[in-house]
Amino acid sequence: MRARTPYKVFRVVALVVVVLALLAPLAWMVAASLKTNVDIYNPDKAVFFSPTWDNYAKVLQQANYVQFIVNSLWVAFAATALSLLLGVPAAYSMSRFSMGRSALVVLMARVIPAVSLLVPWYYVFSNLKMVGGFTVLILSHMFVSLPLIVYIMMGYFDGLPIELEESAMVDGLTPIGAFRRITLPLSTPGIATAGILSFIFSWNNFMFALVLSSAHTKTLPVAIFDFVGYASIDWGGLMAASTVVTLPIMLIALFAQKYVVSGLTAGATKG
Amino acid sequence: MAGATTGTETDVLRQSSVIVTSLAVAAALGLSACGGGDAEGSGSKTVRVTLANHVWTDNLKKALPEFEKQTGLKVEITQLGEDQLSDQYNVKLNAGSSDIDVMMYRPLQEGKLFAKNKYLADLTDKVKSNKDWNWGDFKSGPVQATTYENKVVGVPIITEQEVLYYRKDLLKKAGYTNPPKTLDELKSMAAKIKSQNPGVAGFVARTGKSPAVTQFSSFLYSFGGDFVDSNGKSAVNTPEAKQAYAFYGGLIKDLGPANVSTDMGWPEAMAIFTQGKAAFYTEANSLYKNATDPAKSKVSGTVGFAPFPAGPAGSKPYSIPSWALGVNDASNNKANAWKFIEWATSKQQTLENEKAGVPGGRTSVAEDPAATATYPKDLVEANAEMAKNGVGHDRPLVVKVAEAREIVGQPIVDAITGKDAGASADAANEKFQKFLDDENK
Numbered sequence: 106m107r108a109r110t111p112y113k114v115f116r117v118v119a120l121v122v123v124v125l126a127l128l129a130p131l132a133w134m135v136a137a138s139l140k141t142n143v144d145i146y147n148p149d150k151a152v153f154f155s156p157t158w159d160n161y162a163k164v165l166q167q168a169n170y171v172q173f174i175v176n177s178l179w180v181a182f183a184a185t186a187l188s189l190l191l192g193v194p195a196a197y198s199m200s201r202f203s204m205g206r207s208a209l210v211v212l213m214a215r216v217i218p219a220v221s222l223l224v225p226w227y228y229v230f231s232n233l234k235m236v237g238g239f240t241v242l243i244l245s246h247m248f249v250s251l252p253l254i255v256y257i258m259m260g261y262f263d264g265l266p267i268e269l270e271e272s273a274m275v276d277g278l279t280p281i282g283a284f285r286r287i288t289l290p291l292s293t294p295g296i297a298t299a300g301i302l303s304f305i306f307s308w309n310n311f312m313f314a315l316v317l318s319s320a321h322t323k324t325l326p327v328a329i330f331d332f333v334g335y336a337s338i339d340w341g342g343l344m345a346a347s348t349v350v351t352l353p354i355m356l357i358a359l360f361a362q363k364y365v366v367s368g369l370t371a372g373a374t375k376g
Numbered sequence: 377m378a379g380a381t382t383g384t385e386t387d388v389l390r391q392s393s394v395i396v397t398s399l400a401v402a403a404a405l406g407l408s409a410c411g412g413g414d415a416e417g418s419g420s421k422t423v424r425v426t427l428a429n430h431v432w433t434d435n436l437k438k439a440l441p442e443f444e445k446q447t448g449l450k451v452e453i454t455q456l457g458e459d460q461l462s463d464q465y466n467v468k469l470n471a472g473s474s475d476i477d478v479m480m481y482r483p484l485q486e487g488k489l490f491a492k493n494k495y496l497a498d499l500t501d502k503v504k505s506n507k508d509w510n511w512g513d514f515k516s517g518p519v520q521a522t523t524y525e526n527k528v529v530g531v532p533i534i535t536e537q538e539v540l541y542y543r544k545d546l547l548k549k550a551g552y553t554n555p556p557k558t559l560d561e562l563k564s565m566a567a568k569i570k571s572q573n574p575g576v577a578g579f580v581a582r583t584g585k586s587p588a589v590t591q592f593s594s595f596l597y598s599f600g601g602d603f604v605d606s607n608g609k610s611a612v613n614t615p616e617a618k619q620a621y622a623f624y625g626g627l628i629k630d631l632g633p634a635n636v637s638t639d640m641g642w643p644e645a646m647a648i649f650t651q652g653k654a655a656f657y658t659e660a661n662s663l664y665k666n667a668t669d670p671a672k673s674k675v676s677g678t679v680g681f682a683p684f685p686a687g688p689a690g691s692k693p694y695s696i697p698s699w700a701l702g703v704n705d706a707s708n709n710k711a712n713a714w715k716f717i718e719w720a721t722s723k724q725q726t727l728e729n730e731k732a733g734v735p736g737g738r739t740s741v742a743e744d745p746a747a748t749a750t751y752p753k754d755l756v757e758a759n760a761e762m763a764k765n766g767v768g769h770d771r772p773l774v775v776k777v778a779e780a781r782e783i784v785g786q787p788i789v790d791a792i793t794g795k796d797a798g799a800s801a802d803a804a805n806e807k808f809q810k811f812l813d814d815e816n817k
Contacts, residue, residue, distance in 0.1 A: 141671060146647040146651050224467055227467050228473075231471065231473050237475075320454055320455070330457035331429060335430045335699070336662050336665070336666070337431070337665065
């Protein structure tokens with residue numbers, strides 16, 4: 106087409122550089138997870154080494170990681186599901202009935218640094234004797250997910266032509282029926298985007314889980330630090346654990362990215 | 377095994393405490409009978425303990441079922457990395473939480489802050505109540521660090537000193553039969569070895585502004601300086617301190633690894649040493665297993681240990697309690713919390729730890745040959761030597777330790793990068809004095 110060859114070459118080179126820069130730490134992490142501790146420090150064995158599965162065995166058997174994976178999955182899933190349940194209708198009403206101020210209040214929650222909330226939260230929840238349970242973790246993660254979902258979905262609903270709902274109502278649907286049977290199915294790609302982002306945020310959240318979880322509700326980002334000791338750091342175990350944490354979320358993102366992109370390109374308005 | 381005698385001895389001691397404990401438990405049961413699974417009530421059977429990731433903690437967990445069986449108490453352990461532990465304490469204790477009964481903390485890093493904020497319960501009566509447990513057996517330096525305004529607020533569990541790690545093979549190759557006795561010898565030996573072995577540094581140590589402060593402190597003391605003088609004034613620009621900064625920085629700049637980063641904590645510096653890329657390394661003795669364990673170190677067979685070399689003021693390494701156990705002042709379960717501490721710091725537990733390479737707080741155990749049987753012999757000798765002339769702190773004794781470390785650590789970095797260490801020390805001194813003034817307001 107119109108793109109000239111030098112531009113094309115530049116584009117390829119730039120892409121390669123960026124991809125390499127982004128992938129190098131990941132590659133290093135995976136490689137290190139397959140090395141013994143003494144080899145990790147050895148630059149001569151950076152690329153060629155005899156791999157070992159010991160680190161993974163340690164992570165999955167000794168360190169009880171299956172439990173932490175289940176914890177993380179449960180918290181991320183519950184927080185996302187509940188946030189979607191509350192956030193999508195909220196976003197719809199804010200978008201359709203121009204509730205600008207409410208939207209601002211929700212945005213505030215994104216602006217306040219989460220750290221500043223930790224002490225009061227901890228105080229309140231420990232008096233309610235909820236600290237250490239899943240409920241409080243899910244609630245705290247919803248604090249991040251909910252505004253995110255509301256904002257993504259508001260933008261999405263703004264983009265959906267109101268005429269679709271109007272014609273649905275002309276055909277005899279109630280406003281709620283129009284939302285449920287017309288708008289909602291059309292917003293699946295938006296909901297998927299919001300849900301996946303919220304899931305990832307929750308999966309990666311460290312700070313809330315650090316303070317609000319207990320030994321048996323600990324999530325993965327907190328559990329990773331079990332490999333860092335005062336007088337010894339188990340790099341192999343740490344890298345294997347990090348790989349275990351990263352892998353599912355990368356798979357989800359890859360799989361979902363396809364879905365999101367296809368959803369977006371298909372377009373919401375077919376007429 | 378010689379350890380067996382000490383074991384039975386403590387067993388007898390324990391028998392008597394079992395009776396006391398079971399009485400207490402019976403009382404506790406009576407009190408909380410209607411509470412069901414409630415862990416908050418006074419005299420709860422569950423003791424909530426927050427511990428750092430450490431070999432000490434691993435050892436304790438192994439022995440824990442025994443304690444639970446004997447006392448009928450349940451111990452709930454939360455285990456975290458040291459920084460995460462600090463974060464958690466800062467949130468939870470600030471909120472006045474009673475969720476923590478026993479806390480493992482760093483007396484020198486956060487002890488003063490915690491004590492000042494009244495997070496730590498006064499244990500003075502408790503430590504003196506049990507003669508068999510014997511508070512007098514604890515080393516005096518560490519005890520000082522866990523005492524605040526004449527009140528005992530913690531029991532030291534892990535102590536450490538700075539030693540010289542060196543490579544026996546490289547020294548031998550250079551014609552030396554003994555490790556250096558003085559800092560000057562260290563410098564000349566390091567220079568010779570560096571020139572003989574391309575790619576091997578003569579000396580390595582921590583270079584990061586904050587992490588280096590503790591390991592630099594022994595140099596500072598051995599040159600005759602300290603961070604704060606006897607009048608409570610900043611002393612980081614005295615001639616002695618300036619010399620120490622220049623010496624430490626110079627060692628790394630001239631004899632250290634090529635293109636050395638000024639961001640190294642112990643993991644990085646230790647890695648250079650254990651990959652065989654340095655001849656000398658000054659570091660805490662508590663880390664010795666990283667160098668002697670073949671799974672982590674390429675030089676495990678050729679590592680030697682020596683007392684910290686003497687400077688103009690003699691050999692004055694730090695000798696400090698890196699960790700202690702305290703009771704959360706807001707805990708509703710202080711009696712049982714103390715019971716746990718009493719057990720965790722008993723002679724037998726201390727011995728078990730000492731055998732596993734974790735030096736504890738008790739003199740009697742440190743002197744017990746059974747305790748150090750597994751240690752490298754030269755390390756035992758070095759430790760014994762240094763226990764005599766050690767200094768009880770390895771960083772400025774202030775409330776905001778992290779901030780103070782950043783200030784007094786700056787000249788270290790400047791000296792390593794070849795800037796004027798003297799001028800940098802003057803600047804640091806002014807800043808540090810201001811910091812001290814603010815803190816004492």
